[in-house]
Amino acid sequence: MMGGASNPQRVTFTDLEASIRSAYVRDERPWVIGYSGGKDSTCALQMVWRALAGLPPADRIKPVYVLSSDTLVETPVIVDYIDRALADINAAAEAQKMPISAHKVSPDISDSFWVNLIGRGYPAPSRRFRWCTERLKIDPANAFIKRKVAEFGEVVMVLGVRRAESATRAQVMALHKHHNSEFSRHTRLPGALVYTPIEDLSLDDVWSYLLQGDRPWGGDNKELVTLYRNAQAGECPLVVDTKTESCGKSRFGCWVCTVVTKDKAMEAMVDNGEEWLEPLLELRDFLAATQDPERKKEVRDFRRRNGSVTFVEAREAPIPGPYLFDFRKEILSRLLAVQNEVAQNAPPGEKVVLIQEAELLEIQRIWREELGDWQDTVHLLVADIMGCELERKQSSDFRFDADDAAALRIVCEHHDLPPQLLAELLNAEREVAGQKRRSSIHRRIETILSKEWRDLDAVMDEREERARVGAQFS
Template identity: 40%
Template structure:
């Protein structure tokens, strides 16, 4: 037994020694700067620590190029994780400066226009799931790529250094293999030109990672045992910094047993948040409650428009099942959530060719939350329901109201007045609400009612109607047989172009509004 343990330690020592030698050799081989992706987890911590250690032992004249350490802040990171990342980045930069190492740390964030809350609450995007995982590109890949492209523009080529391992999974091993060149340490980056990928720990397994961290002190003063404790408390793994759109699926969902966004709706259960709460971080319970609510409302048809944002309508075939002698419509739910069943007799069945007149006769607004219990019979005799689009404006207002109330009640143990959504995001959301027809300008009113402080919203000279004026406009549209939402959209388009000498695009925007599918069923 003693011999076996000795062999294991010797193999570990050799593996680390080889990694350090390779890092030094690759670093000295050219002048291309390195960009290290740091997620705050075990694998990326090993990479940063190995590189920091290696550079600190090299003579000053060999430290000839920059090493940039970037970490992705999606603006909705799990609070404990982003707090740990911020602390580490500060310590790394200060220690590197003290030792004269060419290391800089940077956080990359999504542009405000593409933040999670601007997309959900502003544009009305349905919360992400496995089939519509829009968040990875906007929150993680694009911010990292902007940083890399900036360095490519400056230096011509860069090398991305990532904590990916062949033994992490078969999928990851195949991805690494497909991008590798025989006999070379560097891999091709599949989507960024003039960028290459270096994986210094690709031969490490999970035991190698933890053995290294728990037997080698952090050179900048972190406690690697605290990182181990963080993993133990979260019941989860690491959320990698993803920089390649073609391999984002292999990275997995960061909400599925990984460090990632506290609001991740891709998975049914957020094991990281649950794990933290079970290990004593009770102050995070309201986050989990909100996250679960946001996950569930995705299936709530009363929260969703019955057409896409561009006005396109589509139909979904329905299935029926006889239960206790009653034929019922099967309502599927995403993931493993239980299906719902509604008696077929609850629905009105409408022939597709008669749908437009039925909607007009019953004054059905497909942009609102009301869910008409109708089934559409197509030319082949099959029954369908309206497919769902984004969240309605009323649903977006409810999400924002609940989020602001959560922000007000949340008691972060280390940060006073902890913000879940920024003022910049609120101002951007306000612009999208205008475009969606919120002529009452409801966002400033919502924030002033909930928050203990006032936000300096700029006076907007766009169309702002009183509720009485809007009611009169809606009544006029009904009397004239006009679509109220279409009239509001046309007014907003005209206002956007007013005052411009060159109104290029005006006719196209008007035409697009007039050709929306739901107007021509």
Template identity: 45%
Template sequence: MSERVMQLDGDAVASAFKAVGFKRAIAEQLEEVADLYRADQIPWVIGYSGGKDSTATLQLVWLALRALPPEERAKPVYVISTDTLVENPVVAGWVAGSLDRIGVSAREQDLPITSHRLTPRVDNSFWVNLIGRGYPAPRPPGFRWCTERLKIEPSNRFIHNVVQQNGEAIVVLGMRKAESQARARVMDRLEGKRVREKLSPNKKMPSAYVYTPIEHWTDRDVWMFLMQVANPWGFDNKALLTMYQGATADGECPLVVDDSTPSCGDSRFGCWVCTIVDKDRSMQAMISNDQEKEWMQPLLDLRNEIEARGQEGRRDDRHLRDFRRMGGNLSLDNHGRLIHGPYTQSAREHWLTRLLEVQQRIRAVGPEVVRDIELITLDELHEIRRHWVREKHEFEDRLPAIYEAVLGEPFPGEAIDAHLPVRGDELALLSDLCGEDTLHYATVRELIDVARQHHGMARRAGLPRALERALERGFYDGAEDALERAKRLKFSRDRKEPAQLTFAEPLEPDGVEDAP
């Protein structure tokens, strides 16, 4: 394949192989990797997503180590892959198979490489946050609570453990300057702070360094390398190319077409629930390009439902969210509207029902490989149940009933009726008395639970304040009453006058619309 130039935002980015040719460039890159590996005893941690860039990076390291004498390849290389538990199922299956193969082949080839699948802590998972705590779905530009919890924290936890055991670590990543101008600026800035050749500082971990062996490669360089050099752990790089083609709207890749053809690098594999992007083009393309992947349509439908776009196409989920912030405070946006907080109880119960329905649908109509698909784990369900009952005082304990109604089998969790402050029939009576006044029903329910939590304590000094906080959160007549009170309080504060309110309810400063 002839060398090409990729256009990036108007700037020409030349192939990294152009100056000396493909074979020599790869040989020099392998020598660089080997020299850096032998330079010290600091263990390596390779970030592997199963995509083209991380595959090319791991392939370079693998080939470089395999060429070394056995006595020179002693220090460990950890290949880590973070499964957010909401990954595109096709990609997740690919990565899981590849990780298994990496471990087996490394042992067979006597290489110091081990593979590790990382997952977020249960209390940090996507569904525990969205359905359990009620965090609204992430959205641009700044409401992005998911990345840190699902991807960054599990990786950093692993790297931190390596640093604790060894003093330092070298993190090997498949980042490339040609990915975007923003990425190039970040890499250039870190490059200027290098304390060792080829090793950039890790801004979050002072004892970890970052090595990016393909930083100057273009998309075409990556694909050329993957197509012309066999995968050393026995996975098929052509199958990877096919997966990228399937996730591109026109099914094309730059290997056999001219520069005007969209690059496979435009295919973005990620979480199937991602609402940061306007549309999940990769999953939509997979469904459109391959009839055998039509079983993924329910996933796309649920993702779009969570995104909550109105008739005009704008995102609007205010009707699904509490008019108070997570802690019960009120906050006004720049337009004088209440900034809504977490999802309401009914919305969270709806999301759980829909998620289990989609899981059942895929198990029924999907291919054999997804007949046992688990979109939400039992551990997550137990944690969601704990949040509902213990943290949100929703001791109707609706989760087991939802589970049984959708899946047709009892929820495999212990009964907690004996630990609830009131019986189910008493709670039903309270609901009947409150009628459609769900706000005051929830307030009384919380007051009962607060009293139960302090029952039996030797010292109950915190009970009066806990009861007062519950009343402060729920004494409003409704959202309109809360809005009027918030406006009056803000007006008084702006004029530095005392406000005449029933409660000294807290009013947070103006904030972003989507903060929980």
């Protein structure tokens, strides 16, 4: 086990646990264990737990935080599995008087997947524009770690990563490994060190360790084996920097992931009896289809979010911007319908929430302020599709209602103004209302008016005219 040409000596699991105990008692820096619920992170946690259990109670007082990252778009089966595991970890740690506590972090609502995709119109993530990883995974985990660094000065991050996972992983680990030290400095988090106790284990080693008895926090890993068998999947590690590899082609992770061509893990789950997940797979494929060049022309604005129009050299069409408002409404309608369907067909006890109420409220706020959606379309869709009323936040500011929206649309049509232009101007005025110094309003108005408000035909006509005049003088 764990032998190689350069190190023929066999290292046992007992040796590894002894090494972990030595690393733990070496200093007072608390540990943060990244836990995704997958095989490698479970192996690392299980090994650390058993190692610390071998210490006298007086020596195991340094806190160990088990950190799990929930992107809010994880596969429901995995969310349920991890939530139960975190609850079991906390209960068992208290009963066994272990210095271990489990914590789950999530992105801020304003950074969530649906708020960005449906609210702001960000296109489905791709390899060229993977806007999701930092917002959904890196930032929430790093915020937790930074709080612990501020509290303790330094922390040790324990990650269940292995050299054998991939050549890229091995190169990154070798690059940051300190000679003659088990710890390495984190490249992006000052005050954080990285410890990878299972780095030399093979895949067979991991499963052998996981299946050699019960878990320290109760139960065994047979359910984990079943998850892997049904999903034919790898796992997503706790992501704390951009060098950490993404989930890959077959993985446990976000069910909305469109970075991969096909979600093989989800497809395998459906094929192996989890048919109730099929609507999620269909919605994911619906989003992935918007990456097709021809589809982009139909569903995305020709303007960027900042109101500019960008061309690349001699490219005929502008670089597409965010999803059009009508298409965002279509996505939300499909998502709410899928949530209804999946919730009805889910196994007993399976709680399914695909989009949170706080996300819906944030989407509505963005639509009102940026797009002039004064009739509160989100509320209407929720009532029509879900059959329930979405909470309406009370505000001290004046809010337009549906009648006001109709009147403003008439004004826009009469003066040939885009409703979004009027919406942004009104929002700019609202933000400075009541301030003693209102000088900033002039800059805001200038910025808004400088955006491209013409239609695509007018923009292209101007571009062709400039090219024609330029050719005459060249």
